[in-house]
Amino acid sequence: MIESFLEHLRYEKRVSDHTLTAYRLDLDQLAKYLLFQYELATPETVTPPMLRSWIVSLVEEGLNPTSVNRKMATLRSYYKYLRRKSHILKDPTQGLSSLKTRRKLPAFVEEKAMTLLFEEVPFPEGFAGLRDRLLLELLYGTGMRLSELIGLEVGQVDTESRLIRVMGKRAKQRLIPISPSLARLLERYLPERVPDESTPALLLTDSGKATYPVFVQRTVKKYLSAVTTLQQKSPHVLRHTYATHLLNRGADLNAIKELLGHANLAATQIYTHNSIEKLKKSHQQAHPKA
Structure with missing residues (x-):
């Protein structure tokens, strides 16, 4: 049933390979625990106390609450699938409560630092420097995810209309507008782009192959370090930076949700906390009674 569930996620829900791997690991971990503790061969025969016992064991091992909650989300999804397929009569995850977690504010780079990056930090001459700059400007100028950047193809870029068509999670497409300066940078880059094979990928390594996650992560860390x-200097920090700067400049939260490709507004609302923190600092610095 685990394999059937994963196939359902892959072909019907169209989740990413990364998500599939995480779900498989979670369910395999549960199956091993049940076999060791209760001599149960399959997770389908589990009871609520058994699940609570597994969760307690994860906490005792020192796993942080966020990771435990993610594993619980896997269980809920799995048993919901079994119930829908009539393999179980009762859902053993009902009544399980998520662990309390401290909400971490998304890290972002200040506007003046981003201005410094693009105006003062030197980029190498030739194709490599042009590519590095484009890579950073795409992440900061569109807020796309790392996987979306790597999957971006030449045919998805329209410099005349100043739009980029991005393939997001679960194969959902969205259009992201780009600035005139980013459109001009793309027009400079495209004639220099020479793939060593017929790869449609927009961003290429020095040898002409499509970029890959570690390459992008190294590049971002190198330039942000300047x-x-x-502490965090990742592609996702530039996504947070994009959203935070939009919000600070007065962008509508629903518009930011669409630009980021979030499924619901709750995922976008976390950026309002950064803006509130900024307002608090301004109040403390400026108000006589602060």
């Missing part, structure tokens, strides 16, 4: 002391 302008910020943030």
